[in-house]
Amino acid sequence: MSAPPAEELVKQWESVQARLRQQVVEEDTEDWQMTPGFSGLERVGGVDLSFIKGDDVNACAQLVVLSYPDLEVLYEDSQMVTLTAPYIAGFLAFRETPFLLEALQQLQRKQPTLLPQVVFVDGNGLFHYREFGLACHLGVLSGLPCVGVAKNLLQVQGVNKDEEHQSQIAALQKGGDSFPLTAASGKVLGKALRSSDKSSKPVYVSVGHKISLDTAVRLTHSCCRYRVPEPIRQADCRSREYLRIHFSPADTEIRE
Secondary structure: OOOOOHHHHHHHHHHHHHHHHOOOOOOOOOHHHHOOOOOOOOEEEEEEEEEEOOOOOEEEEEEEEEEOOOOOEEEEEEEEEEOOOOOOOOOHHHHHHHHHHHHHHHHHHHOHHHOOOEEEEEOOOOOOOOOOOHHHHHHHHHOOOEEEEEOOOOOOOOOOOOHHHHHHHHOOOOOOOEEEEEOOOOOEEEEEEOOEOOEOOOEEEEEEEOOOHHHHHHHHHHOOOOOOOHHHHHHHHHHHHHHHHHHOOOOOOEEO
16 A cells, blocks of 8 residues: 555644644653752653664663762663654654654553653754654653753744844853743743753744643753753663674764
8 A cells, every 4th residue: 555645644643643642741740850959760761863874763761860969870762763754854753753652652561660750852842833843753652750951942833044143143151041932822831941051052932731830941050061951861872882893884874
């Protein structure tokens, strides 16, 4: 059976996003989220997919679980996967979520005591064309609190990388400083966060599921040894290393 044309697929996916979007919880739901030092939080997860440049189909799907607050690796899982859904801007989750969800479900089956209490996703949550990015998709389907952390600004809903945005970045004086990413509608979709004193380049934090934006920003900052929060950084490093070891791409660039 042939795949539906792109226009029909987009309509299907938009419908799914709209339905799942209604299930997103944009507030704190866990006791640990409501304490100044996140008392009770012991395990934070990170997920990522890495590809060899030139191959948009085969990827390494990575899950890591780190201790909190020490941020030491407790669990890692690297799996080569074959993506079947096409890449269409704004619908990345349909390509990646099934494999990341399977990694979480496999951990829950095999070692449930290591299941993360929150998952950091290398991508956006509510800061998205239809307010339903990868972090929301994974959060709703897994039932776990999720935080979206993107390294690059998605220019969407009136948020642009213009002079005003650059001046707001310049005004971030220290790690933990942030400013809102406000849509043309007036809704705050996320925040730009200076995650480290050492890096003046911000990351872009948005709610995925079962966490408030302020808590997501505070938690992201607390998980940063460098610019990128440690759960995502570890997932990225380990997926890239897996590809290097198993495919020895001496002259092939590995990309996210």
